[in-house]
Amino acid sequence: MKKNFTIIGSGAYGTCLANVLADNGHEVVIYGISESEINDIKFKHQNSQFFGDAKLNQNILATTNLEAALAKTEILILAVPTKALHSVIAQLKATLTHEVIILNTAKGLAPNGDLLSTYIQKDLHDFAMVSDYGALYGPSIASEVVRRLPTGVTLVMKNKKLAKSIANNFQNEYFAIGLSDDFAGCEIAAALKNGIAIGSGILDGLNAGDNARASLIAKGLREIYEISQVFGGRLETVLTYASVGDLVLTATSPKSRNYSLGHRIAIEGNPKETMENLSTTTEGVEAVKIAHQLCEKNHIPSEIFLNLYEILYNFKRPIVLVNNFLK
Numbered sequence: 001m002k003k004n005f006t007i008i009g010s011g012a013y014g015t016c017l018a019n020v021l022a023d024n025g026h027e028v029v030i031y032g033i034s035e036s037e038i039n040d041i042k043f044k045h046q047n048s049q050f051f052g053d054a055k056l057n058q059n060i061l062a063t064t065n066l067e068a069a070l071a072k073t074e075i076l077i078l079a080v081p082t083k084a085l086h087s088v089i090a091q092l093k094a095t096l097t098h099e100v101i102i103l104n105t106a107k108g109l110a111p112n113g114d115l116l117s118t119y120i121q122k123d124l125h126d127f128a129m130v131s132d133y134g135a136l137y138g139p140s141i142a143s144e145v146v147r148r149l150p151t152g153v154t155l156v157m158k159n160k161k162l163a164k165s166i167a168n169n170f171q172n173e174y175f176a177i178g179l180s181d182d183f184a185g186c187e188i189a190a191a192l193k194n195g196i197a198i199g200s201g202i203l204d205g206l207n208a209g210d211n212a213r214a215s216l217i218a219k220g221l222r223e224i225y226e227i228s229q230v231f232g233g234r235l236e237t238v239l240t241y242a243s244v245g246d247l248v249l250t251a252t253s254p255k256s257r258n259y260s261l262g263h264r265i266a267i268e269g270n271p272k273e274t275m276e277n278l279s280t281t282t283e284g285v286e287a288v289k290i291a292h293q294l295c296e297k298n299h300i301p302s303e304i305f306l307n308l309y310e311i312l313y314n315f316k317r318p319i320v321l322v323n324n325f326l327k
């Protein structure tokens with residue numbers, strides 16, 4: 001059945017998901033705060049800041065008017081960076097006048113270390129207009145999704161019947177959905193793989209070798225799983241698109257902004273300066289800080305997050321990661 005979707009955020013990920021849904025015949029409206037991105041989508045059917053001249057499905061609607069964007073929506077997708085979620089939710093609460101299902105795609109953790117699902121649902125607790133909540137995570141570099149290259153992601157939701165029906169809305173010949181009800185396992189993996197990707201970029205930038213990268217991924221996955229256990233994350237979730245899938249992608253692809261940041265830090269040799277010139281959405285920087293705090297608080301030994309923290313926040317030389325991560 002055709003549905004009405006509204007996507008909050010006209011950046012790379014919101015735009016590529018809009019394309020998947022419009023390809024499947026759904027009504028899709030993108031809401032954004034950037035006039036240039038919205039006009040590009042609306043009039044030229046492209047989002048050139050992220051995807052060059054790649055053409056989008058012509059049926060995607062785009063607006064900077066939140067009220068208009070929400071008028072008919074049944075499923076609302078949050079596609080903004082983690083730090084924008086709180087203000088976006090406040091705006092939604094002030095504007096929405098009918099019930100919707102919310103799906104989050106931001107990969108991060110709450111500033112206090114809570115899961116994003118806990119944080120978002122706390123923000124929404126006094127708001128009656130949300131009938132259900134889920135999240136979409138997995139290896140999905142937006143520039144590949146928009147070119148309709150094969151991609152599999154995990155939809156996390158407690159309501160299995162609803163999850164199946166939403167998965168059907170997304171699925172097509174190039175976009176596959178696996179299901180999970182383990183928010184902790186998927187969300188911790190989605191947020192922390194960005195930190196491991198920064199580490200992987202650092203190792204590659206320092207020519208530590210393919211063995212080192214693979215060892216970092218294996219050890220990183222273990223650390224992610226151990227942190228997820230604090231929140232009740234399950235071992236089987238490690239095998240999903242959201243966990244091992246996204247970790248392998250982000251820790252090996254130069255198309256990842258987090259991997260690229262690590263690579264630049266290694267090449268430029270001055271973490272402070274590289275970080276000051278950072279202009280892209282690079283969620284791993286904040287994730288490293290929170291992961292480090294979670295490890296300290298819960299007595300989880302983590303050489304990777306500890307050394308990444310030292311590099312990103314105390315500006316230690318990137319070589320410390322190479323020297324220490326196998327300890």
Ligand SMILES: NC(=O)C1=CN([C@@H]2O[C@H](COP(=O)(O)OP(=O)(O)OC[C@H]3O[C@@H](n4cnc5c(N)ncnc54)[C@H](O)[C@@H]3O)[C@@H](O)[C@H]2O)C=CC1
Binds near residue numbers: 283
């Ligand atoms: N780009 C990718 O390949 C993927 C990204 N993600 C996640 O999706 C989230 C969004 O990332 P991207 O789309 O890549 O970032 P982006 O940097 O491409 O776009 C972010 C968008 O959010 C908008 N925005 C910021 N504050 C806003 C607000 N208050 N109200 C409305 N819009 C606002 C910006 O104008 C921009 O259009 C991140 O958490 C990221 O980790 C998830 C999967 C893949």
Ligand SMILES: O=C(CO)COP(=O)(O)O
Binds near residue numbers: 194250281282283
């Ligand atoms: O999450 C992503 C792919 O699944 C995108 O990774 P980056 O944010 O590192 O670009």
